[in-house]
Amino acid sequence: MTTTNPHPPMRRRRRGTAAPYVFLTPAVVLYVCFLLIPILYSIFLSFRGLRLVSGGAFGHRQETFIGLGNYATALTDPEFLAGFRRLAIYGIIAVPLTLGLALLFALLLDLGAARAKRFSRTAIFIPYAVPGVVASLMWGFMYLPVTSPFSYITEKLGWGTIPFLENPEIFSSVANIAIWSGVGFNMIILYTSLRGIPTDILDSALMDGANEWQIAARIKIPLVAPALVLTGLFALIGTLQVYGEPTTLRPMTNAITQTWVPLMTIYRDAFIRDNLSLAAASSVVLALGTLVVSVVLLRLTQKRAFGED
Amino acid sequence: MRSKAIAAVGVAAVGALALAACTGGGSSGGASSGGATAAGPITLNYWAWGTAQDGMVAAWNKSHPDIQVKRTDAGGGTDSSTKLLTATRAGNAPDTALVEFQTVPAMIVANVATDITKYVGDAKGSFTNSVWSLVTFNSAIYGVPQDVGPMAFIYNKDRLDKLGVSLPTTWAEFATAAKKVHAADPSTYLSTFNTSEFGFFAGMAQEAGAKWWSVDGTTWTVQIDGPESIAVANYWQDLLDSGAIKAEDLLTPQWNQELNNGKILSWPSALWAPGVIYGVAPKMAGQWAMAPLPQWTPGNSAVAYQGGSAVVVTTSSKHPKEAAAFAAWINSSQEGAGVQLSTGQYPASKLGQESATKSAPPLLMPQQTDYWQLGSKIAANTIPSISWGPDVNVASSAFQDAMAKAVANRTPLRDALTEVQKVVVADMKKTGFTVAN
Numbered sequence: 203m204t205t206t207n208p209h210p211p212m213r214r215r216r217r218g219t220a221a222p223y224v225f226l227t228p229a230v231v232l233y234v235c236f237l238l239i240p241i242l243y244s245i246f247l248s249f250r251g252l253r254l255v256s257g258g259a260f261g262h263r264q265e266t267f268i269g270l271g272n273y274a275t276a277l278t279d280p281e282f283l284a285g286f287r288r289l290a291i292y293g294i295i296a297v298p299l300t301l302g303l304a305l306l307f308a309l310l311l312d313l314g315a316a317r318a319k320r321f322s323r324t325a326i327f328i329p330y331a332v333p334g335v336v337a338s339l340m341w342g343f344m345y346l347p348v349t350s351p352f353s354y355i356t357e358k359l360g361w362g363t364i365p366f367l368e369n370p371e372i373f374s375s376v377a378n379i380a381i382w383s384g385v386g387f388n389m390i391i392l393y394t395s396l397r398g399i400p401t402d403i404l405d406s407a408l409m410d411g412a413n414e415w416q417i418a419a420r421i422k423i424p425l426v427a428p429a430l431v432l433t434g435l436f437a438l439i440g441t442l443q444v445y446g447e448p449t450t451l452r453p454m455t456n457a458i459t460q461t462w463v464p465l466m467t468i469y470r471d472a473f474i475r476d477n478l479s480l481a482a483a484s485s486v487v488l489a490l491g492t493l494v495v496s497v498v499l500l501r502l503t504q505k506r507a508f509g510e511d
Numbered sequence: 512m513r514s515k516a517i518a519a520v521g522v523a524a525v526g527a528l529a530l531a532a533c534t535g536g537g538s539s540g541g542a543s544s545g546g547a548t549a550a551g552p553i554t555l556n557y558w559a560w561g562t563a564q565d566g567m568v569a570a571w572n573k574s575h576p577d578i579q580v581k582r583t584d585a586g587g588g589t590d591s592s593t594k595l596l597t598a599t600r601a602g603n604a605p606d607t608a609l610v611e612f613q614t615v616p617a618m619i620v621a622n623v624a625t626d627i628t629k630y631v632g633d634a635k636g637s638f639t640n641s642v643w644s645l646v647t648f649n650s651a652i653y654g655v656p657q658d659v660g661p662m663a664f665i666y667n668k669d670r671l672d673k674l675g676v677s678l679p680t681t682w683a684e685f686a687t688a689a690k691k692v693h694a695a696d697p698s699t700y701l702s703t704f705n706t707s708e709f710g711f712f713a714g715m716a717q718e719a720g721a722k723w724w725s726v727d728g729t730t731w732t733v734q735i736d737g738p739e740s741i742a743v744a745n746y747w748q749d750l751l752d753s754g755a756i757k758a759e760d761l762l763t764p765q766w767n768q769e770l771n772n773g774k775i776l777s778w779p780s781a782l783w784a785p786g787v788i789y790g791v792a793p794k795m796a797g798q799w800a801m802a803p804l805p806q807w808t809p810g811n812s813a814v815a816y817q818g819g820s821a822v823v824v825t826t827s828s829k830h831p832k833e834a835a836a837f838a839a840w841i842n843s844s845q846e847g848a849g850v851q852l853s854t855g856q857y858p859a860s861k862l863g864q865e866s867a868t869k870s871a872p873p874l875l876m877p878q879q880t881d882y883w884q885l886g887s888k889i890a891a892n893t894i895p896s897i898s899w900g901p902d903v904n905v906a907s908s909a910f911q912d913a914m915a916k917a918v919a920n921r922t923p924l925r926d927a928l929t930e931v932q933k934v935v936v937a938d939m940k941k942t943g944f945t946v947a948n
Contacts, residue, residue, distance in 0.1 A: 254943030259726045260648050260901065262622045263942055281912075348765045369919055453763050456706060456915045460908060474589075474908045475938075476596050476621065 248272050248483035252476070265479070272483035282484060285464040288373070292463075293441040296377040296384075300437055301430065303381065304388035308426075309418050311389075312396045323393070327386035334383065338450035341379045346454055367455035376458075379447045384440070388433045395429035396422060431503045435496060442492050445469070464488050552577050555834055556605035558585040558595070559822075562786070563658075564609075566850035567841040574846070578833050580607075588820065592618065592904070599623045599827055606828035607838055609657065611820045612645045613710065613899045619653055620901040624823040628652045630835035637843035637860045641895050646821050654821035655838040656859035658851060660781030661890045662714050662804045662814040665788060667776045669798040670699075678802055682746060685805045689755040692776060702777045703759040703766065704747050706914035709907040710817045711780060716740040717815035717894055719807050724900030731900060731939060732947040735932040736925070744924040751918070758918040767791045779804060781817040782886050785873035786855030792875075799875050801882055803889055813894050819859065857886065864890060902938050909934040 251268040254261045276282055307326055311319055329337070343349045345366035353363040366375045399422065407417050423430075445465040452458045460474075461467040464484065472481035557568065557580050568582045585591035588611040598604040599622065610618055618624040628651050635643055638656055646654040671678070671688075674695045679685040689701035705711065713723060721739035725732050734740075750756040759766055761778075769775045771792045778784055788799065804814050822838035824831050841847040848863035852870045857863075864887050872882035900906070913927035939946050 252942065259729050259731060259944070260616065260619050261943075263620055264622075343764070346765055348768055453760060454765070456758060456760070456919045459915050459919075460912045470908060473593050473597065475905050476593075476617075478600075 244482040244485055247479050248486050249479075251479045268479075272480045273487065275480055276484040276487050279467075279484075281461040282464055282467050285461060285467055289441060289444065289463055291373050292377055292444065293438070295374055296380045297434070297437045297441060299377070300381045300384045300388060301434060303385045304392055304433065305423070305426075305430070307385065307389045308392035308396055309422060311393055312422070313414060323390075326389055329382050330384070330386035332383065334446040335450050337383055338379055338447045341375070341382070342451050342454050345375055345451075367451070367457060369457045372455065372457040376444075376447050376451065380440075380444070384437065388437070391433055392426055392429050395426040399425050427503075431500070435499055438495060438499065439492055442488065442495070552579045553830055553833055555580045555607065555828075555830060555837060557582045557607045557609075557822075557837070558591055558605045559609035560584055560587050560591060561609075561854070561856065563851050563854040563856045566854065567847050570844075570846040570850060571837060571841055575837075575840075578830075578837065580837055588614065588818070589904075589907070595623050595825070596621055599825065602827060604825045604827040606830060606834040607822050607824050609820050610654065610823050611710075611818055612656075612816065613713075613903045615646060615653055615821060615823065616648065616899050616901045617903050618823060619648060622826055624653045625826045625828070625831060626651045626653060627655075627824050627831065627835045627838075630824075630832055631655055631839050634839040634843055637862060639861060641893060642859050644895070645816075645819075645897070654823040655835075655842045656819070656821045657842045658783065658819055658856040659859045659890065659893075660783050660816050660818040660857065661886070661893055662718070662779070662781050662817050663784070663886070663889055664802045664804045665778045665780060665784045665799060666802065667773065667795070667798055668800040670773045670776050674699075676701075679805050680803070681809050682805045682807055686746070686750055686755070689750055690753060693755040699774050699776065700755070700757055702756060702779060703761070703775055704751060704756050704918075705761045706758060706918055707760055707911045709910045712743065712910070712914075714781075714815040714817040715743050715779075717897055718804070718813070719743055722898070723906075724898055726898065727947075730945045730947050733900065733932060733936050733939065734948075735906065735935060736928040740928055741925045744928050748924045751924075762787070762791065771795065781819075782857040782889070783818065783855060785875040789855075789873065789875040796875055797878050800879050801876060801885065803885070812892050814889060814892070815894050815897060821859075857890070900935070900939070901944065902935060902942070905938045906931060906935045 249267060249269060249272070250265050251271060252263040253266050253268070255264040255266075256262050307322075310316060311322060316322075332340075344351060347353050347363040350364070350366070352366075356362065356364055365371050403421060403425075404417060407421055412420070443465060444463050448458050448462045448466060449469075452460070452462075460470050465488070468481045468484045468488070471477045471484065555578065557564075559582060564582050564584075568580050572579050583605065585594050585608075591608065592610055592614045595604055595608055595610070595618065604623065610624070615624060631652055634655055635652075642656050642659060645659075646652055646656055666678070671692075674692055676688050676691050676695075677684075679688045685701070692699055692701045716723065716739055719739040719742060721734065721737050721743075723733065723735050723740070725734075747756070751758060766775065770788070771794070778788065782801075785799070785801065789796065803812065806812065822842060824834045824838060828834050842858075843860045843862060845862065845866070848858045848860060848866050851858045851863055852867055855873050858867065867883040868887055870883055871877070872879050876882060909931045910927075913930040914924065916922070917924050917927040936946055936948065
């Protein structure tokens, strides 16, 4: 629709200023100091290990180069791998429920007929504002048979205590904390995305006689697919890095071991077993795994969600 | 223009804040002793846990104005030794630190504790031979003992009497008593089995005659799943299976509440336990008492230690002579012993133990006026030469994992012990130690 002008007006070149670089410098400095250098140092550490240097029964250990030894240990450690299996169970419970509930609440809030929207938005979002450790402690006390209000009710009804903190219910108990905290944040993202849908599409659908269910399923959800993929990716990465909830609940139950999830194994190796190099290697393995999962997820959803070929 | 000026000021402010945060954080670490100018005093850093520490440090500071000590609480035994390892590697460990006896070999091997034989030779006379051997390795001294924890039995005498159960003197009697208590009141247990109490389990195994680590020249032998230890595991297995004892972690909110309600009736541990129980159940003062730990063989009386700690001088210290003098003084002087006793620590020094017999009993059991006499009798009869290996932290974490898993999955506890043995031997071999098995 635009006519091409064979002689576009000369654009005056801007004189190069240092302003962009000055503004970038703090971010770059922080990135290099707190992200790049530690990552490179971890990778360096992962190829080293503590070995006995001087002889004797009480000789000293020193850091030396040991090649891929740590990676071999990390990849064949049954505890580390078992942690991933537990993550899978936890993820299957936590991720669909978090995103499903977030989508449901976002769709409900988007309905024209919804009442008390501001209150509901705030109420659903507040759990996200509670710090992770505080939330885990609070839920922990709600799970402990001695202090649990739920067990109190079931005991009075004669059904005994609810085994929140035993295998296998522990998975849903831990997942519940994450779902409770995460729904609010994801709901806000999806709700904002829903608000961005042009109203004429919705109006024409209503005129065609669609009811709210059909509008939601056929129009709204496909149009927020990019936001869904985004929140799904964050939820997946968050699942792979679960640490706070199991660690805080650990003193309250025997069902959570010191190596329940991979990050707990890494912490144990680094600080309790004094094996920083093995922990560095395990961290690199975990990071690479997260990267692979993210790339696979994005590739799979690229066509459908983002409409690119 | 105005917006540019505002933007520039904003960036400068954020930058200044970030820099201030960075430098502010860095100076709070425990850096090595402040430099001594010709006229000024030397400041030493001391990491220690427990209520006795402030009093002992204050007594030293008063009598030694030229060497001042600053104390930091770096967490309990496990936490602070973990921090010592990383702090040493970062080069900012304190001059001295309190370390549990079982962790001292690991500290030597990690190059945290330094050899102080030439500084503390004359402190040797203040301790019995068996206590002094806890800090002697390859004829070199690596620390000064502060307190010892001879194992003893702390129990809720009132409730036990009410239930009509007599005090057990052997582990067989303990098992019968446990079953009787639970039968009399299904919500009450004589004691709990704690999967994270590595020190207690080791003590019970040592009482049965096990030697988990022993060294002969340069070769280590590891026997964590020897027959005596397996017998201990089977003993607790039977009690757990019968339901008379339940598996629960110590000092959690749930455990504390059950203790206060009289649902947990004893804590087999050591002489320092009354202080801990008093901390979580002060209203129970007068209801608890202390007795010798049950024995495996009737008539025996030797017990092992559980816990107990020594003050080590670190390799990062720039004033090892002064630090060693501090360690020796607080642990063998009259003032130091006085503070220890008033806060419930059982002193390792001969002087302290003698003074103990004249002190008031712990706050938890004011009615037991012969507490310290009984305590010193128990302390005089401990199993000689208990030796710990260079990777006790690995063993402890493997023990906690394996035991928790065994209890959660209801697999035999003795298999958990075998698992611990495997992990410990593999770790020692990988580090480069010569292990016999």
